[in-house]
Amino acid sequence: MTLPPCYTNPEPDDESPADPSRRSFVIGSAAATAAALISPILGAAPATAETPPKSDPNAVAVVLDVNGKRHELRLDPRTTLLDALREHLDLTGTKKGCDQGACGACTVLVDGKRINSCLTLAVMNSGKAITTIEGLASNGRLNPVQAAFIRNDGFQCGYCTSGQICSAVALLREGHTHSDDEIREWMSGNICRCGAYPGIVAAIREAANARV
């Protein structure tokens, strides 16, 4: 399989990336823009990077086992699993779409089962084995479902794709792939606003056929 030239395999998980990520660049740019707009009006000191309080009196101990790596955290119990992954572990491959369980962009696997990470608290998942999109490739090789999504154009903007792929990985294990209709039914928890469904179904069908 040939990967498109824009594609690079995921880097090993690095807690403190030397280069700023696209996300921190976007956040930084937004903050800078906001500061530029606000400072002249308020005449206030330039905005500085927001630093979270060091000790939250309501925080609880949470151990998250994500993609085989153990993370010991202290989190406000209100923190959803989704926010813990994105905001505390910097695993931003899992997306926040609707944040109310209706779109599936936040789908991850917990103890092998696909769930919506926006509707469960991180503390409720302490000690469980969590797999995110970042954990699907192994030894630099894409998961067959990831490769099939690329080959079959299973996305357009890509925002729903990590949820689609995590959901599809679980779907293949569940075995609800006997027909395109069955695939559609059992992928109904993942919405694609671009409408890339034909490619998504084709990718899952191909990955399912390759397993047998």
Added chain:
Amino acid sequence: MHAFDYVRAKDLSGAITSGSRPAAKFVAGGTNLIDLMKSEVERPAHLVDINGLGLAAVERVPGGIRIGALARMNDVALHPLVQQGFPAISQALLASASPQLRNMASIGGNLMQRTRCTYFRELTFAPCNKRDPGSGCAAMEGENRTHAVLGTSSSCIATHPSDLAVVLAALDAVITLHGRDGERKVMATDFHLLPGSTPHVEHALRHGEVITAVFVPDAAHASHSSYLKVRDRSEFEFALASAAVGLELSGGTIRSARVALGGVGTKPWRSREAERALIGKSPATATFRDAAEAALTGAIPHEQNRFKIELAKRTLVRSLTDLAGGAA
């Protein structure tokens, strides 16, 4: 989300003690509660996680099956005992929510889920007697296309959203509850309450009580049962109208019948009137239509949901026709 303290219950008595404190809530799957906590409709001060209690088995017991309250919807739907003896339960669960939500959501939580009336979730401008008793009901004169036509009151016209609860009401299920005073059992048909003048009181569960199991009795009409759900899209949507039906047929006669409707009632709507119209008759379209007319007698529409009365009748006729073998 309002702040709360989180407690993981180690056993049932600990859960009941923790959950009996004022403003305590139990959480299992969390798919409905956490969503409502985000919108601040639910504001527990103590959140008691009962996922460590076990209570997830599906097992044969004398006279029927026992489904643990913490069993997950997908696991129950695909369980051989359920598929063989109670196909309507399996069908209703698989017609509910999405695969991800069904992996999370528990059977007990499914029965405890709150209405999807949009005004119930709208804190900023809409009155809601269910959320804020005495404030009024915005749905009466507002967007009420998806609302109830059976069991309504001048205080509330919200539907109960569960598919499973409709089947449990049809099949004479019994819900086991545990509280500080020990165990008690409540018929599924008595578990959910009509809104009347107190729509915020939705069920028979007392504060601090835990749903521990659901028992469903064996019956010929249970093993020959089905669930038909009609909705705006074919997956991942709540019912506009649904029908849980069970028939025992022999010698061209309906020996026993079970009928309950969903999507049209303020609670899962068992219709003994429809059952009486079926028993002793031969399965024919005219009989099924009579049952449907009986089931919807007394239905009260609002501006946008008048269509539901005929939709519910046709849903019931079609489900009975299909279950009786098609050529009625």
